[in-house]
Amino acid sequence: MTLQECNILLVDDEPELLTLVGKLLKNEGYRHVHMVAGCAEAMWYTQENDYQLVLLDIMLPDGDGFTLFEQIKKLKGSGLPVIFLSARDEDYARLKGLGLGADDYITKPFLPEELLLRVKAVLKRTYHIDENMGTDRIGRAVIDWDAGTISVDGEDDTLTAKEFALLKKLCENRGRILSINVLCDTLWPDGSYGYENSLMVHIRHLREKLEDNPSKPAHLLTVRGLGYKLV
Amino acid sequence: MLTIMMIGIMLVADILILTYLSIKTDDGFSDLSPEYIFGQIQKTVRENGEVQYSISRQGTERIDSFDGFAFLMDDAGDIIWSYQLPEDVPVHYTVKEIVQFTRFYLNDYPVYVRIVDDGIFAVGMPRNTVWKYQLSFQIRTVNMFATTLPVLFLINIIVLLVGPFLIIRRDARRREMQRTSWIAGVSHDIRTPLSLVIGYADELLHSAHGCAEVQERAQMIENQAVRIKTLVTNLNTSNKLTYGMGVWHREQVLLPALIRETICDIVNRNLDEKYDISVAVSDSLERFYVKGDAELMKRLVENLINNAISHNLAGCEIRVSLMQLECCFFKRTVLEISDNGCGVSREQLKKFRTSTKSDKLPEHGLGIRLVRQIASLHHWKVRFFNNADGGFACRVYFSHVLMQKSQS
Numbered sequence: 001m002t003l004q005e006c007n008i009l010l011v012d013d014e015p016e017l018l019t020l021v022g023k024l025l026k027n028e029g030y031r032h033v034h035m036v037a038g039c040a041e042a043m044w045y046t047q048e049n050d051y052q053l054v055l056l057d058i059m060l061p062d063g064d065g066f067t068l069f070e071q072i073k074k075l076k077g078s079g080l081p082v083i084f085l086s087a088r089d090e091d092y093a094r095l096k097g098l099g100l101g102a103d104d105y106i107t108k109p110f111l112p113e114e115l116l117l118r119v120k121a122v123l124k125r126t127y128h129i130d131e132n133m134g135t136d137r138i139g140r141a142v143i144d145w146d147a148g149t150i151s152v153d154g155e156d157d158t159l160t161a162k163e164f165a166l167l168k169k170l171c172e173n174r175g176r177i178l179s180i181n182v183l184c185d186t187l188w189p190d191g192s193y194g195y196e197n198s199l200m201v202h203i204r205h206l207r208e209k210l211e212d213n214p215s216k217p218a219h220l221l222t223v224r225g226l227g228y229k230l231v
Numbered sequence: 232m233l234t235i236m237m238i239g240i241m242l243v244a245d246i247l248i249l250t251y252l253s254i255k256t257d258d259g260f261s262d263l264s265p266e267y268i269f270g271q272i273q274k275t276v277r278e279n280g281e282v283q284y285s286i287s288r289q290g291t292e293r294i295d296s297f298d299g300f301a302f303l304m305d306d307a308g309d310i311i312w313s314y315q316l317p318e319d320v321p322v323h324y325t326v327k328e329i330v331q332f333t334r335f336y337l338n339d340y341p342v343y344v345r346i347v348d349d350g351i352f353a354v355g356m357p358r359n360t361v362w363k364y365q366l367s368f369q370i371r372t373v374n375m376f377a378t379t380l381p382v383l384f385l386i387n388i389i390v391l392l393v394g395p396f397l398i399i400r401r402d403a404r405r406r407e408m409q410r411t412s413w414i415a416g417v418s419h420d421i422r423t424p425l426s427l428v429i430g431y432a433d434e435l436l437h438s439a440h441g442c443a444e445v446q447e448r449a450q451m452i453e454n455q456a457v458r459i460k461t462l463v464t465n466l467n468t469s470n471k472l473t474y475g476m477g478v479w480h481r482e483q484v485l486l487p488a489l490i491r492e493t494i495c496d497i498v499n500r501n502l503d504e505k506y507d508i509s510v511a512v513s514d515s516l517e518r519f520y521v522k523g524d525a526e527l528m529k530r531l532v533e534n535l536i537n538n539a540i541s542h543n544l545a546g547c548e549i550r551v552s553l554m555q556l557e558c559c560f561f562k563r564t565v566l567e568i569s570d571n572g573c574g575v576s577r578e579q580l581k582k583f584r585t586s587t588k589s590d591k592l593p594e595h596g597l598g599i600r601l602v603r604q605i606a607s608l609h610h611w612k613v614r615f616f617n618n619a620d621g622g623f624a625c626r627v628y629f630s631h632v633l634m635q636k637s638q639s
Contacts, residue, residue: 181491227491
């Protein structure tokens with residue numbers, strides 16, 4: 001299954017917001033997006049269809065999102081990921097949503113890019129879609145995620161496990177600055193802070209494999225004091 | 232405090248009014264002194280042994296001042312001298328009658344009796360002028376009153392003071408709750424429309440290929456919508472902090488990571504290139520933890536950077552530094568966020584520094600006010616000033632170095 005094949009159900013009582021989010025997801029390539037405005041309709045659609053993700057508002061005209069969440073989980077099991085998309089930003093609501101077992105909690109207003117990234121992250125995490133990621137191009141370099149290689153003008157080079165994880169994180173957030181701490185967390189998720197120098201070493205190795213001139217990088221840029229950015 | 236003062240003033244005012252009314256209705260009663268009047272009586276013994284009594288002018292004036300009368304009775308119960316004695320007052324009394332009027336009234340005239348050498352001296356007042364009764368209590372009861380009354384009095388005072396205070400506080404709390412709910416409601420309701428504004432502005436931005444003007448406007452709409460979101464969130468948070476309505480966490484936060492995350496979020500939100508943000512964290516502070524609410528700390532950093540951006544429309548350099556400074560023989564960890572922009576006026580600086588509590592919401596400077604509130608909640612010292620470049624700067628002095636994890 002590819003990301004685009006995932007069926008997504010949107011539940012929100014604001015028709016305009018439904019249209020906007022539906023459009024965003026469709027523009028991103030998601031082919032099957034259903035939009036409903038209430039709990040009863042959402043339950044009917046969930047029974048009749050097989051969804052890979054539900055985006056759920058909390059305040060609905062015929063009930064609340066938390067109860068609907070529990071009903072959906074009862075019906076479809078815990079395997080179906082749910083993201084809350086709500087205007088309620090208080091800690092109580094967020095903790096309740098995540099405490100019930102939601103995969104993410106996004107507060108309105110949201111940046112479209114952020115919403116799409118979070119949807120993608122949940123789908124990839126749940127269905128292991130990134131196991132078959134295909135290829136990505138960065139300048140002249142082509143990355144084969146399945147083989148774990150990077151090839152420039154037909155010359156293949158292997159990515160180490162850390163380089164692979166680092167490059168994957170940067171590719172997923174292409175165009176955005178990722179802080180040193182976030183990248184360190186990605187490489188050393190046990191919270192081993194103080195690996196900034198090791199991170200710099202991995203970045204240098206990646207540049208040697210990616211860039212035409214590693215000392216003057218054109219793609220993997222350093223943002224001084226902050227982190228790195230892949231363009 | 233104001234309530235206690237008001238109650239005190241009211242008690243004093245009541246006492247003064249009662250004293251005034253007592254004096255006003257006294258009609259010379261307090262001047263009635265049988266001893267004084269008897270002192271004005273002169274006793275004359277004639278050669279034939281006959282005894283005559285006369286009263287001085289001062290004595291008669293005193294008795295006339297309350298329209299009273301006086302008499303002297305011998306041991307046999309006969310009146311031997313009198314002044315202005317009413318007609319319905321007998322001139323001879325039995326022992327039983329004497330006992331009765333010494334305690335209560337004589338033919339409904341209130342009388343005051345003294346035992347003198349020549350017998351019994353009495354001063355009477357007109358009818359219906361004095362309430363006169365004898366009270367008697369058991370010693371045990373009096374002792375009980377003596378011990379209980381001060382306690383009761385104290386309890387009454389406490390109830391009088393605490394009662395209104397609690398009522399006022401409850402009402403104030405209710406009003407604060409209503410205000411917080413209202414702001415939280417507005418903050419909630421504005422989020423969906425803002426989502427639509429940001430969403431469609433973003434769509435416009437990406438669909439207007441080649442049309443720089445449309446892209447620029449779309450970007451502006453998106454930026455302003457994000458700004459409104461920040462303003463409303465600031466208002467909501469500030470209100471919760473002011474009235475103690477928020478639920479804040481006390482967690483260990485790795486400050487350098489939080490600072491970088493916050494700045495990355497700002498820069499990734501298509502920050503205009505005319506703003507340059509640089510970050511400098513001392514190597515020794517890379518593992519600097521502080522205890523507090525991460526969301527509030529993020530807001531503090533974000534507000535200071537947003538402040539630099541919104542006050543320097545021509546662009547500026549923003550420097551964020553986490554460093555150690557010598558303060559009064561101690562090294563303190565300081566977060567400094569400064570810019571090389573236009574700075575702020577002295578009046579504005581003064582406003583930033585003063586933490587005034589007002590029912591009116593400030594028209595400007597909510598972001599800075601929130602910075603001060605967040606710092607205060609965490610017991611950090613905050614200082615605002617214009618730096619050597621002429622730009623605005625803020626320093627946050629941290630009070631706690633929680634822990635510095637070593638690299639494992």
